[in-house]
Amino acid sequence: MTTVTRRVAPAPASINALQFPQGFTWGTATAAYQIEGAVSVDGRTPSIWDTYSHTPGRVRNGDTGDVATDHYHRWREDVAIMADLGVSAYRFSLSWPRVQPTGRGPAVQKGLDFYRALTDALLEKGIEPVVTLYHWDLPQELEDAGGWPERVTSDRFADYATLAARALGDRVKTWTTLNEPWCSAFLGYGSGVHAPGRTDPVAALRAAHHLNLAHGKAVEALRAELPSRARTSITLNIHHVRALTEAAEDLDAVRRIDALANRVFTGPLLEGAYPQDLLQDTAGLTDWSFVQDGDLATIHQPLDFLGVNYYTPTLVSAATGEASHGSDGHGASEHSPWPGADRVAFHRPEGSTTAMGWAVDPSGLYDLLMRLKAEFPAMPLMITENGAAFDDYVNPEGEVSDPDRIAYLHGHLSAVQRAIVAGVDVRGYFLWSLLDNFEWGYGYSKRFGAVYVDYPTGRRIPKASARWYADVARTGTLPDREGGNQ
Numbered sequence: 001m002t003t004v005t006r007r008v009a010p011a012p013a014s015i016n017a018l019q020f021p022q023g024f025t026w027g028t029a030t031a032a033y034q035i036e037g038a039v040s041v042d043g044r045t046p047s048i049w050d051t052y053s054h055t056p057g058r059v060r061n062g063d064t065g066d067v068a069t070d071h072y073h074r075w076r077e078d079v080a081i082m083a084d085l086g087v088s089a090y091r092f093s094l095s096w097p098r099v100q101p102t103g104r105g106p107a108v109q110k111g112l113d114f115y116r117a118l119t120d121a122l123l124e125k126g127i128e129p130v131v132t133l134y135h136w137d138l139p140q141e142l143e144d145a146g147g148w149p150e151r152v153t154s155d156r157f158a159d160y161a162t163l164a165a166r167a168l169g170d171r172v173k174t175w176t177t178l179n180e181p182w183c184s185a186f187l188g189y190g191s192g193v194h195a196p197g198r199t200d201p202v203a204a205l206r207a208a209h210h211l212n213l214a215h216g217k218a219v220e221a222l223r224a225e226l227p228s229r230a231r232t233s234i235t236l237n238i239h240h241v242r243a244l245t246e247a248a249e250d251l252d253a254v255r256r257i258d259a260l261a262n263r264v265f266t267g268p269l270l271e272g273a274y275p276q277d278l279l280q281d282t283a284g285l286t287d288w289s290f291v292q293d294g295d296l297a298t299i300h301q302p303l304d305f306l307g308v309n310y311y312t313p314t315l316v317s318a319a320t321g322e323a324s325h326g327s328d329g330h331g332a333s334e335h336s337p338w339p340g341a342d343r344v345a346f347h348r349p350e351g352s353t354t355a356m357g358w359a360v361d362p363s364g365l366y367d368l369l370m371r372l373k374a375e376f377p378a379m380p381l382m383i384t385e386n387g388a389a390f391d392d393y394v395n396p397e398g399e400v401s402d403p404d405r406i407a408y409l410h411g412h413l414s415a416v417q418r419a420i421v422a423g424v425d426v427r428g429y430f431l432w433s434l435l436d437n438f439e440w441g442y443g444y445s446k447r448f449g450a451v452y453v454d455y456p457t458g459r460r461i462p463k464a465s466a467r468w469y470a471d472v473a474r475t476g477t478l479p480d481r482e483g484g485n486q
Helices: 048-053 071-085 109-124 140-144 152-168 181-191 201-225 248-271 276-281 295-299 362-375 403-421 464-475
Strands: 025-029 089-093 128-134 174-179 231-236 241-243 305-309 314-318 344-347 381-386 426-432 451-454 459-462
Touching: 025 128, 025 381, 025 464, 048 140, 071 109, 071 459, 071 464, 089 174, 089 426, 109 128, 109 152, 128 152, 152 201, 174 181, 174 201, 174 305, 181 201, 181 231, 181 248, 201 231, 201 248, 201 295, 231 248, 231 381, 241 248, 248 276, 248 295, 248 314, 248 344, 305 362, 362 381, 362 403, 381 403, 403 426, 403 464
Parallel strands: 025 089, 025 426, 089 128, 128 174, 174 231, 231 305, 241 314, 305 381, 381 426
Antiparallel strands: 314 344, 451 459
């Protein structure tokens, strides 16, 4: 993949610049460990995030996902909220240790029954269930056996995919294998700011390959069990990487980070090979001998669409002194998630930011979509996550006003719509997230939800942005200003 410079594409006069295509999917999204709670109920065993969150000093305020938003017990209420919002799809993940405790052996029927009931309720409301098999909750017993750096974990994942497909294949038409494998590999095994908290650059590269391999094997397993109409995909948090200046050394910094952030996945997944510059950049760490004959063919499976998660761009330069990854937006650690990129510095872009400290820049999403169209023109795209955390609170009237989030969504949906007008095949948009939830290493300190959750009571309060998004989803039209449709 190459860097695409920023551009603005004018809408043809014959197309309403505010209108989304007929049949565009309007959805919202969550992840199992962030919302379900009930971590030891009905046979579920610990995941790496249970272990990580219970390790002192790992998660802000010592928060854990033990209860989260208690979605496991309040899912009927949450489905009713989605129905009120008028979304057409709900992207959620299965908890691997709830479906297959310890990551081996048969499925637990009570765990599968929970997801069967959830999908049935969604379908009754006219909401399409979109299942993600893995959103970071590796069974702890598999991590104890080596985790993602070990090849056997990809085989275990394929077995799990088979169990899920057999249980839900009659209800679920759209399947995603992995969510953001970059985070699983490089934050989990490189910088250690995500579970399992290891800090080994070689293990991170091994994990990236075995996650790729797990995806390929899971697609094979899904297709062996699912009806022919079923769709398979993967979701990547493709970084939009920009150079601080046009100097050659800064452009090379972009190339290095692009290889580690993006092409380590898009290369084998979409082109059938790892990029040569990635192999050269990391040659001092590994000879990549963990890539075995036949692996790339297994990984390079046809996909029905590519899921794209986007929140903010990444700004880099060559390091003039010690390399700095502290402004990469992925959490504080003495260890870098960027193996082989020791001479790259990260910078905070100028302008307004979210509560995460991430720059608000919709142009990055437009540029990213245009880049994907240029490089993979036949691949349909789906925005599987986009949203923002802000410091939300309940006002004296019992309401949550979040104009900054509405402005964020308006800007980014406008970028998606402009990309569609420019010819990008974007099929849908999933707002992250349905609910405020356990935000990984930040605990409950960051609120991404369209629905406010009062954690002590579990009470749900739709924010102003939820009503705004419901109006957009209902009409398929983006208002010409942030306050509402005209």
